[in-house]
Amino acid sequence: MAAALSKREQNKVEKRGRIIAAARALFTHKGFEATTTQEIAEAADVAAGTIFSYARTKDDLLILVFHDEMMDVVERAYGAAKSHVGLVDQTVAFFETIVAYHERDLPLAHALMRQLGFVGGAEQRALVAELMTRLLGCLAKLVEGAKSAGEVGATSPLAPAARSLFAIYYLHLGALLSGYLDRAQFDRALRTDLGLLLRGLD
Amino acid sequence: MAAALSKREQNKVEKRGRIIAAARALFTHKGFEATTTQEIAEAADVAAGTIFSYARTKDDLLILVFHDEMMDVVERAYGAAKSHVGLVDQTVAFFETIVAYHERDLPLAHALMRQLGFVGGAEQRALVAELMTRLLGCLAKLVEGAKSAGEVGATSPLAPAARSLFAIYYLHLGALLSGYLDRAQFDRALRTDLGLLLRGLD
DNA sequence: CACATAAAATGAGTGCGCTCAAATATATTG
DNA sequence: CAATATATTTGAGCGCACTCATTTTATGTG
Numbered sequence: 001m002a003a004a005l006s007k008r009e010q011n012k013v014e015k016r017g018r019i020i021a022a023a024r025a026l027f028t029h030k031g032f033e034a035t036t037t038q039e040i041a042e043a044a045d046v047a048a049g050t051i052f053s054y055a056r057t058k059d060d061l062l063i064l065v066f067h068d069e070m071m072d073v074v075e076r077a078y079g080a081a082k083s084h085v086g087l088v089d090q091t092v093a094f095f096e097t098i099v100a101y102h103e104r105d106l107p108l109a110h111a112l113m114r115q116l117g118f119v120g121g122a123e124q125r126a127l128v129a130e131l132m133t134r135l136l137g138c139l140a141k142l143v144e145g146a147k148s149a150g151e152v153g154a155t156s157p158l159a160p161a162a163r164s165l166f167a168i169y170y171l172h173l174g175a176l177l178s179g180y181l182d183r184a185q186f187d188r189a190l191r192t193d194l195g196l197l198l199r200g201l202d
Numbered sequence: 203m204a205a206a207l208s209k210r211e212q213n214k215v216e217k218r219g220r221i222i223a224a225a226r227a228l229f230t231h232k233g234f235e236a237t238t239t240q241e242i243a244e245a246a247d248v249a250a251g252t253i254f255s256y257a258r259t260k261d262d263l264l265i266l267v268f269h270d271e272m273m274d275v276v277e278r279a280y281g282a283a284k285s286h287v288g289l290v291d292q293t294v295a296f297f298e299t300i301v302a303y304h305e306r307d308l309p310l311a312h313a314l315m316r317q318l319g320f321v322g323g324a325e326q327r328a329l330v331a332e333l334m335t336r337l338l339g340c341l342a343k344l345v346e347g348a349k350s351a352g353e354v355g356a357t358s359p360l361a362p363a364a365r366s367l368f369a370i371y372y373l374h375l376g377a378l379l380s381g382y383l384d385r386a387q388f389d390r391a392l393r394t395d396l397g398l399l400l401r402g403l404d
Numbered sequence: 405c406a407c408a409t410a411a412a413a414t415g416a417g418t419g420c421g422c423t424c425a426a427a428t429a430t431a432t433t434g
Numbered sequence: 435c436a437a438t439a440t441a442t443t444t445g446a447g448c449g450c451a452c453t454c455a456t457t458t459t460a461t462g463t464g
Contacts, residue, residue, distance in 0.1 A: 008411070008460060015413095037451060047414040052452060110320040117319030118312040119380045129382060160398045163391070164370055171369035178321045180331060189365070196362045200402015210430060210441070217443095239421060249444040254422060406464095413458070421450095428443070434436095 016054050018044040024065045032062060032111040059115050063124040066112055070131055073101045078138040087146040088195050091139065095169045095190060102177065113177050136162040152198070161197075168193045218256050220246040226267045234264060234313040261317050265326040268314055272333055275303045280340040289348040290396050293341065297371045297392060304379065315379050338364040354400070363399075370395045 005013065022043035026035040037058055041048045055061040077097035081090040102109035119125045139162035146152040152161075169190060176186040224245035228237040239260055243250045257263040279299035283292040304311035321327045341364035348354040354363075371392060378388040 006461080011460090012412085036449085048451095049415065049453075050413055053412070056452095058451065110322075114316060114319040117316040117376065120312075125380065125382070128380075157394075157398070160391075160395050163373065164366075164395050164398055167369040167373035167395070168366055170373055171365065174319065178327065178330075180327070189362075192359075193362045193366050193369070196359070196366055196402075197399055198402060200398075200400060208431080213429090214442085238419085250421095251423075251445065252443055255442075258422095260421065407462105409460105409462075411458105411460075414454105414456080416454100416456105418453075419451100421448105423448080424444105424446100426444085428441105430439105430441070432437100432439075434438100 015044070015046060015050070019046065019051060019054050020061070020064050020068070023061045024069075027062070027065060027108055028105060031107050033107075056121050059111075060121045060124050062108075062111055062115050063119065063121075063127055067127040067131060069101075071134065073098055074131070074135050074138060078141075081138070081142055087142060087151055088191065088198060090142050090145075091165055091169075091194055092187075092191055094138065094142070095173075096187075098169075099173065099176070099186075102173070106177070109177055113174060136166060139165050164197055165194060168197060217246070217248060217252070221248065221253060221256050222263070222266050222270070225263045226271075229264070229267060229310055230307065233309050235309075258323050261313075262323045262326050264310075264313055264317050265321065265323075265329055269329040269333060271303075273336065275300055276333070276337050276340060280343075283340070283344055289344060289353055289400060290393065292344050292347075293367055293371075293396050294389075294393055296340065296344070297375075298389075300371075301375065301378070301388075304375070308379070311379055315376060338368060341367050366399055367396060370399060 019040065023035070023040050026039055026043060030039075037051050038048055040061070041051050044051075051061070055064060077094045080097045081094035084090045084093045102112075116128070119128050136159070140158040143152060143156065143158055143161045143165075147154055147156065172181065172186055172190050172193070175181040175189075176183065181189065221242065225237075225242050228241055228245060232241075239253050240250055242263070243253050246253075253260075253263070257266060279296045282299045283296035286292045286295045304314075318330070321330050338361070342360040345354060345358065345360055345363045345367075349356055349358065374383065374388055374392050374395070377383040377391075378385065383391065
């Protein structure tokens with residue numbers, strides 16, 4: 001039995017769920033900036049002030065919405081990666097899946113990138129950390145697979161490799177979303193730089 | 203003779219300078235969030251609304267302030283890098299100089315990271331692009347030096363190498379500023395991952 | 405069950421970023 | 435030098451994120 005929850009705790013969990021769902025619907029439908037916290041409160045059937053005992057700021061709400069969706073996207077991305085061979089093709093497929101998700105709602109992706117630039121709230125930080133752990137875990141598994149296939153040296157440390165792959169992706173994602181790169185340039189630069197990491201500079 | 207400026211253009215340049223200077227002083231002294239655009243306007247001796255014909259948002263003002271300072275910091279960082287030997291030590295010295303600058307005012311650095319997550323304004327985007335070009339140019343020169351010294355393969359492409367070095371730094375900087383890493387962990391991870399890029403995964 | 409204590413929700417109020425119609429300063433033209 | 439056109443500034447006003455004193459709801463106790 002999962003529920004050893006007091007009535008208070010039940011109410012909080014349920015209310016939290018309503019708020020996040022309402023925020024997700026409104027952000028998707030009207031855009032992040034165009035959505036007011038009042039509207040979210042009304043849609044979730046709580047008072048205006050209640051929002052802010054579940055998320056310190058409107059921005060923090062975005063992290064809550066994003067976390068749930070992104071956990072699924074990462075799973076899908078890992079599935080897409082495994083249907084390819086070769087570490088570069090696999091990681092490209094992995095990241096392209098995530099990019100495709102962001103491209104469905106560019107304004108929301110912009111707001112998200114902005115928010116991820118600095119994460120203030122403790123709960124939000126924990127959620128992002130959880131997501132990053134999952135994501136880096138997927139990349140590490142891909143690197144480990146490449147090791148087994150002899151594509152990558154047996155001494156390559158997994159965690160730094162996963163971090164570096166992600167770092168390259170993340171920089172280019174920012175450039176894509178901020179408009180420094182178009183999609184074709186992004187694809188080319190991503191593949192080039194991931195390949196460079198694989199081979200190294202020397 | 204530099205000034206083929208009409209009276210209008212003179213006024214604009216001068217006013218812009220006053221606004222940026224006032225913003226810099228107040229951001230440094232009171233912090234970014236605690237500073238109101240009213241205060242900036244008063245300090246710059248312009249009306250409240252005038253600010254917003256020079257920067258579309260308060261956030262955009264931060265980019266204006268940041269750009270000028272950062273151009274100098276990058277120069278200093280390059281100087282620091284050249285006093286080391288070996289590409290990893292050089293790039294570490296380069297990035298540590300920039301980190302030291304951010305550490306002088308952490309709240310401001312947080313605001314900045316947030317703002318860089320997505321850059322909306324056209325002028326701001328151009329300023330960031332200019333800064334990035336300069337920064338990546340420095341890194342490319344360091345890689346080229348390592349090539350001459352035989353530390354790095356002659357076929358390594360400079361631009362992707364510079365981008366990847368920066369990508370690794372930038373990810374860790376975000377982790378440091380958001381509190382995922384402390385300074386010691388940052389130093390270690392940065393060195394490890396830059397080294398990994400140099401040697402490659404295979 | 406009555407009472408006390410703590411936790412959570414409420415919503416009117418507040419301050420600030422930003423807008424925009426009107427005013428002012430600069431440029432242009434006959 | 436008027437007179438007209440255009441660019442820039444102005445600041446009162448607006449909408450929204452967020453606060454906080456008050457009220458409501460849940461839990462613990464005799």
